[in-house]
Amino acid sequence: MAYGQHQSFYLRDRWLNKAIKHLIEDERFFYDKEAFEKIGLGKNMVQSLRFWVVATRVVEEKFNNDRKKIHLITPLGNIIxxxxxxxxxxxxxxIIHYNLAKEIEPATTWYWFFNKLNEITIKKENLNKSLNDWVVFNEDKKISIRSLSRDVDCLIKLYTAGQSILDPEENIQSPITKINLLKENKGNIIKNSPSIDDVGDTALLYTLIKYAEDQGIDNVSVEEIATKKGLWGKIFNLNRATIVNALEKFTNQPKYSIKFTRTNNLDTVRLPEISSLEFLEFEYKRKVETLV
Structure with a gap:
């Protein structure tokens, strides 16, 4: 499990774009001594950005033939x-949020917060204690309380920084605030239950197809979607009513619809026969054409 690799900097607007742009030109950009000058960020911010591009799955870290680390843009990163x-x-x-929170590494605190922490409202000091208790129980090695506290601070800022700022060019803006998953009020950290529009139809169906793809299945139950780690109820804080409404909506998709079977004992969803990336590119191409 991994903690505190973000150097205390949450992901900012335009950062992923900056990183991909430079990695297209140089797969070892993050090991360039002049990287911070080329990208226009501080040295620690560049190290933070290296973590974020991998944690959000837009970039993967590998070794080249010379056994040197390189960073390659993933198919998802290319589509974005x-x-x-x-x-x-x-x-x-x-989708960026989903990739951060769906698995235990490399952003363990994000995984814990969305998949393991059941409280909807919690005081910040209690949040720190709950994370520490979970880590002590699940880790063989000792993790510093300071490192865990930095993780909590960074997580909160990632979902709330810039919420009240009107200028989208403001350099403290986080790209994830727009989906309204979290808010901070008088020392309380509150998990919001967003609307379908807040999350986005494309993201919801993409994550469901991706889950089924990873599991090697073609159908999933509503109970799983609502309660299983890595799915809508956990990752997006969606309640069962919103989940059912979204599924009913997706039965009427013009191109890639689902089959939603409702019975007394088990409500199941059969997913369209398309890969998650093919679906995402189809939807994004359609979105861009609509905007033109």
Whole structure:
């Protein structure tokens, strides 16, 4: 499990675009001594950005033939860079969030907060204690309380920074605030239950197809969607009523619809026969054409 690798800097607007742009030109950009000058960020921010591009799955870290680390843009990263490099779509923000929170590494605190922490409202000091208790129980090695506290601070800022700022060019803006998953009020950290529009139709169906793809299945139950780690109820804080409404809406998709079977014992969803990336590119191409 991994903690505190973000150097205390949450992801900012335009950062992913900056990173991909430079990685297209140089797969070892993050090891360039002049990287911080080329990208226009501080040295620690560049290290933070290296973490964020991998954690959001737009870039993967590998070794080249010389056993040197390189960073390659993933198919997902290429789609985002091609169609929504400035993260204007809520769907993109939701997919970035999904990739951060769906698995235990490399952003363990994000995974814990959305998949394991059951409280909807919690005091910040209690949030720190709950994370520490979970880490002590699940880790063999000792993790510093300071590192965990930095993770909590960074998580909160990632979902709330810039919420009240009107200028989208403001350099403290986080690209993920737009999906309204979290708010801070008088020391309380509150998980919001967003609307379908907040998350985005494309993101919801993409994440469901991706889950089924990863699991090697073609159908999933509503109970799983509502309660299982890595799915809508956990990752997006969606209640069961909103989940059912979204599924009913997706039965009427013009191109890639689902089959939603409702019975007394088990409500199941059969997913369209398309890969998650093919679906995402189809939807993003359609979105861009609509905007032109």
């Amino acid at each position: 860079y091609k169609y929504d490099k400035f993260i204007q779509f809520r769907d993109t923000a939701s």
